[in-house]
Amino acid sequence: MARVSDTYVCQSCGAVYSKWVGRCDACGEWNSIALETSESGPPGSLSTRTGKGKAIEFTTLKGGGEFEPRFLTGNAEFDRACGGGLVPGSALLIGGDPGVGKSTLLLQVAAGLALGGQSVAYISGEEATAQIRLRAQRLGLSDAPVHLASGTALRDILATLKTERPDVVIIDSIQTLWSDALPAAPGTVTQVRACAQELIRFAKSSGAVMFLVGHVTKDGQIAGPRVVEHMVDTVLYFESEQGRDFRLLRAVKNRFGAAYEIGVFEMTGAGLREVSNPSELFLSEGREPVSGAAVFAGIEGTRPVLIEIQALVSASSLAAPRRSVVGWDAARLSMLLAVLDARCGLDFSRHDVFLNVAGGMRIYEPAADLAAAAALCSSLFDIPLPSDWVVFGEVALSGAVRPVNQTDTRIKEAAKLGFSGALAPAGADASGIMLEPAAVLADLVAWTKKTGALG
Numbered sequence: 001m002a003r004v005s006d007t008y009v010c011q012s013c014g015a016v017y018s019k020w021v022g023r024c025d026a027c028g029e030w031n032s033i034a035l036e037t038s039e040s041g042p043p044g045s046l047s048t049r050t051g052k053g054k055a056i057e058f059t060t061l062k063g064g065g066e067f068e069p070r071f072l073t074g075n076a077e078f079d080r081a082c083g084g085g086l087v088p089g090s091a092l093l094i095g096g097d098p099g100v101g102k103s104t105l106l107l108q109v110a111a112g113l114a115l116g117g118q119s120v121a122y123i124s125g126e127e128a129t130a131q132i133r134l135r136a137q138r139l140g141l142s143d144a145p146v147h148l149a150s151g152t153a154l155r156d157i158l159a160t161l162k163t164e165r166p167d168v169v170i171i172d173s174i175q176t177l178w179s180d181a182l183p184a185a186p187g188t189v190t191q192v193r194a195c196a197q198e199l200i201r202f203a204k205s206s207g208a209v210m211f212l213v214g215h216v217t218k219d220g221q222i223a224g225p226r227v228v229e230h231m232v233d234t235v236l237y238f239e240s241e242q243g244r245d246f247r248l249l250r251a252v253k254n255r256f257g258a259a260y261e262i263g264v265f266e267m268t269g270a271g272l273r274e275v276s277n278p279s280e281l282f283l284s285e286g287r288e289p290v291s292g293a294a295v296f297a298g299i300e301g302t303r304p305v306l307i308e309i310q311a312l313v314s315a316s317s318l319a320a321p322r323r324s325v326v327g328w329d330a331a332r333l334s335m336l337l338a339v340l341d342a343r344c345g346l347d348f349s350r351h352d353v354f355l356n357v358a359g360g361m362r363i364y365e366p367a368a369d370l371a372a373a374a375a376l377c378s379s380l381f382d383i384p385l386p387s388d389w390v391v392f393g394e395v396a397l398s399g400a401v402r403p404v405n406q407t408d409t410r411i412k413e414a415a416k417l418g419f420s421g422a423l424a425p426a427g428a429d430a431s432g433i434m435l436e437p438a439a440v441l442a443d444l445v446a447w448t449k450k451t452g453a454l455g
């Protein structure tokens with residue numbers, strides 16, 4: 001027989017405890033444990049409750065044709081982040097800070113899909129329909145045939161979806177939904193997990209695309225619904241850098257496409273504008289040659305993006321000089337400084353070092369090592385690098401410059417945007433652009449001094 005039991009559940013990672021604790025052992029979070037009441041059977045009852053179970057059917061890897069083709073939203077940046085369109089029957093989680101523009105983005109996508117002939121249901125648990133209409137009006141999308149509703153009761157929503165059978169469903173947000181089958185409060189892990197599970201099951205069985213919006217906590221985790229990340233097919237984060245108008249839609253997980261693919265948008269008075277050439281955002285304007293700036297030819301997802309890396313190396317009177325990094329890994333900077341010291345004899349120990357990635361971008365690629373090193377050398381020697389050259393390559397502890405992936409793509413992008421040269425790992429071949437091979441870090445130092453002598 002089912003009975004009601006009290007459990008304590010970590011709202012951050014979903015770990016379950018029998019009594020309250022101040023700190024979750026599983027994820028280390030403080031004050032994240034909340035009481036949740038749940039219905040459970042006696043231990044080991046699962047199989048007895050459901051009987052013997054029937055045999056499932058095995059099939060082969062070959063075959064196909066059962067999959068419907070992806071369909072496009074008409075928003076190229078959004079489609080790109082989703083891995084090239086939407087897969088019928090898939091579930092996507094879109095996380096982001098409050099106010100970043102999730103509802104705006106999804107309303108635009110919904111309108112685009114509806115105008116393209118798909119039936120789209122937009123269900124908001126956060127805003128009244130009047131508010132959403134107002135936003136649609138502001139975006140000039142009032143005429144799009146989107147089915148709009150506001151509601152939070154899972155049972156009602158599912159019943160409606162089962163009769164309406166939309167192609168695309170947008171739930172804004174998953175944290176506002178609640179199922180009356182559970183005694184836990186809305187927004188708790190138990191509720192969020194159960195609601196997401198039901199909605200995803202609906203998506204799989206009906207072939208609808210299910211978008212779930214989730215709010216993110218300060219430290220960048222989707223509050224509560226981190227458990228949902230494992231259940232959905234695709235997890236997208238909508239990010240912004242403080243004080244900036246551009247937004248990145250970043251795929252951190254995608255069962256149907258490349259992870260770490262990005263879509264770039266700009267928030268304007270009339271909604272989100274697609275930025276199809278993101279390099280323009282991450283290169284500083286005017287681009288007069290100044291010391292300490294290097295252009296990195298990077299790859300974001302499958303797309304090449306040119307990003308400026310800026311360094312400032314200045315004499316320090318501190319016993320432990322400052323090391324400050326924005327947009328890059330601090331440990332990587334320490335490593336690079338050590339390698340520059342050990343292999344090239346460049347001493348930064350009496351200098352404060354600041355490194356900044358322009359445009360509020362964050363770089364994760366090891367290929368940025370050489371560009372960061374170039375910016376550091378340029379600032380240390382006070383020699384401006386040529387502003388129409390790009391730099392990329394991974395630096396090993398030995399001081400060797402390692403080849404990186406997609407060299408051709410990087411060089412082609414640089415050539416396309418009017419750059420005339422590339423300092424790249426030895427072995428790269430270039431067309432339409434000058435190439436300076438760097439086999440070891442010392443080659444970079446020599447190149448920096450040479451360009452200074454030329455200038």
Ligand code: TYD
Nearest residue numbers: 098099100101102103104267268269270271
């Ligand atoms: P919203 O989509 O409500 O954010 P979220 O759903 O992620 O919480 O976006 C709200 C912000 O976007 C708000 O600060 C106003 C701004 N905004 C614009 O700048 N231009 C617009 O056209 C719209 C609709 C919103």
Ligand code: MG
Nearest residue numbers: 102103126172
């Ligand atoms: Mg919203």
